[in-house]
Amino acid sequence: MASQAACIFCKIIKGDIPSFKLYESEKILAFLDINPLSRGHALVIPKFHGEKLVDIPDDQLQEILPVVKKLVVASGAENYNVLQNNGRIAHQEVDHVHFHMIPKPSTEEGLGIGWPQQKTDMEKLKALFAEIKAKMQHKINTRIAVTSKKSQRIRGRYYHQMPSP
Structure with a gap:
């Protein structure tokens, strides 16, 4: 687990690393992903540092889905994925809770997933x-x-x- 001081998202929150901020409040930040899977791929993060969803207090999560919804509307995405990974084997790359809003404009762009039932x-x-x-x-x-x-x-x-x- 990355310490808060070493966390890239905490550095973005503090302004130490520049980002394309789309929305900011006291508790959350939304910005464009710099390695997007499609046009409009954005991240929404709580400002509270926690590695997994269960580490974040409920009051720090309340704004996240309404902001994701606003991003969907603003992006004009008709098809999209909202994704939140917890742990390495679940494909979490940054040890700070984050939600992806990934537009899916075609079968070739956006998130590609399998669903092995x-x-x-x-x-x-x-x-x-x-x-x-x-x-x-x-x-x-x-x-x-x-x-x-x-x-x-x-x-x-x-x-x-x-x-x-």
Whole structure:
């Protein structure tokens, strides 16, 4: 993993490396890819440094897809891919989360991918479904419990500070 100081995207964010900025806010940056797969190939990155999607706080991700959508509209792309890779074997080349918006104007230009589908055993798929769903529900319940406790503390402080009627 590249340190934040060595990260090429962090250097672009800081302005140490020039880029063709298309959009910038407090939390994200969008710019043209200098090694495009097609005309209009752009990258959208959170300013928060993290190698993989799970390393980025949710609030740092909220603007990304709306900006990708604006890039699609601005580029005029009718066909396009939105791509986000995590890890070397998944073809991630820069250790900073980034989303590609790659116009696909023809079969020769843009992203070329294969989709090697695998046969599945429905019983194994059913077991996997139950496992993932339970883990997701646990995460959601944990987050709700933490958020609920936080809001109770905040409400408690607020009500204690209110003057009596």
